[in-house]
Amino acid sequence: MTDEFLTSTQTLRKAIPLMIKHKVPTTPVNYALWYSYTSDQNPILTQAIDQSLAQYGHCPPSLSDSLYRTHLAQHPASEQGQISHSLQAIMDELCHTMTGSQKETQAFHHALSRTCQRLSQKAEQGVNVHEANDLVQELLDESRHMHQSSTLLNQQLENANQEIENLRKALKDSLKCANEDPLTGLLNRRAFQQDLSSCIQHHTPFSLVLLDIDNFKTFNDDFGHLMGDKVLCSVARHLQVWCEQGMQAYRYGGEEFVIILPGTNLHQSRDKAEKLRKTLSGIAVQDKQSGNTVSSITASFGIAEHTGKENGLAVLARADKYLLQAKSLGRNRVLPVL
Template sequence: MSTQVQTTLRSPEAFALARRAVDEMERAGVWPTPLNFELWIHWLGDPDGALGQEMTRLLGDGTAFTDGTAEMLAAEYLPRGRLSEEIRDAGAVLNRELSTVSEAIAKAQKSQAAYGQTLAGASAHLESSAEPSALLGVVSTLSRATTQVQAENATLEKRLETSTKEVARLREHLEQVRRDAMTDALTNLANRKAFDEELLRACDEAEKKRQPMSLAVLDIDHFKRFNDTWGHQTGDQVLRYVASVIGRISKAPRVAARYGGEEFAIIFPSESAALVEAALNQIREEIGSRALRRRSTNDELGAVTISGGLAQRRPGETGSSLLDRADEALYASKRAGRNKITNGERLEEAA
């Protein structure tokens, strides 16, 4: 989802956009299925984006907007659609490999059974006859059967070796798909889904080990006004810059995420609120110290500032409660004039 659409959906304009999407679908004679609704929201919210341009072209050409068309667009332009497509492709390849291996194993088992029957027949023949010519025939039969079994085993080993390499490649590919699904495409930080999972895990670990853990929420000041003035492409440039500073200072075991729009969140496992506050002020000061320029025109954009709030987890506290308290501290920073970090612990002591 583009930054422009994300920003719109987190503002009062979201309701107007949703109503317009339904009206446009009705006008085009398209059923308002969840997938179609998502596509129309992207199109109307960001008509100049890749998906928006393709939908404008299709609808302008009078192309029938079928379920197949919607699925094609989702697979090409929506992150979840691309993810599902890649998983389906990997699954199909894996199924083919498993089928091929199963066939090779079945063939080898059949060959082994036939070899066993040959051995049994040879044993019976030897017991009933001691003639040299009979012995020669038995040896010849065993030699042919052994050669055939060895060839089947060699084929099976080669097939297994090839399949092992292919499965390893698929495993690596699926791991990359998993990482992509947990990463925000614009900033390369963790996305909301990854953050929610990591917050749950970090709270559980802090509870079990009885260790401190803090959470911070950061927000770019006046970002909507900045977008309206300079455009969304320049807004994306600012988001990437802010994210690069946050990511560099929030190395593992810290976890930095783009929580949505212009909002970021950082998990600080095993760190007290005082240490976290120092790190957040380092981020805030570095971001605000640089005068940005617009890449396309080299126009001066001025400095960007951020506001933030942090909260230290209490024994037994859930991630949702911790996030709410960090948000309250963030809003306190906004009310205090922005470009400020508020320690929620001190905020509550003063209340």
């Protein structure tokens, strides 16, 4: 076994317990990400994961995908090959161990069979029959018990081999997650749902800010859909700049956006949303070809804090209720009022 092989397997053995501790799904992307984190190959990546663990208590799925694309997927082929080799090394070692255990178990089966046969013959000779029969019966009972145990072990080893084969296939096929909205560059609804579920699962305190661009249909009707797209992209850019300290913005659908604010209560998230509302109201978007300018962009906001005793849909529904109220009361406001 080479030094490189030993280093690879030792590193991954450190990474796997961390993945289990933080309930990280065992996908090829996550294996590669946490392998790099454990080996400290990329200090920037390590720092990003450390910050996420400090803020969320875990690493949200969308952040894992983003870190992989930024720090690993774009690396030279040689570095990706090193990661692939490391994963392959541990899989080969596990396969070797499973194969050896299966052979040993089969040999034990044969040995038990031969021993039972010899003991049976010994008992039939009629020498110390009573004592021999007791011994034979005891060993036969034990052999039957061992046979059952070894049969179960064989089944477990076969299952483990199938799991490893599935992982091999997953590594070969690779994994590409479609979490990004193609128009705005923000994470999409799918990513939001994954991250929201992850926050609930890890008991991360958080609030949601749900916002909807006011009178968006008017922009499309008056200036065309291309101008509407420019407005969406401009709002998205401002959301990306505004997000800090672990906050994450998503395009939820149409002209609606949602932001997860970890470790933030209702009062804090409302204050932040009010600042964002004022920032968005100062946006001006111009179409250079037509010369048209949109300078009356506003948004309505609904805020909700996760109580710790509800699912993600419940907290989202509460934020949506306040958003609808903000719309009905004249738009361009943040609710609830505290």
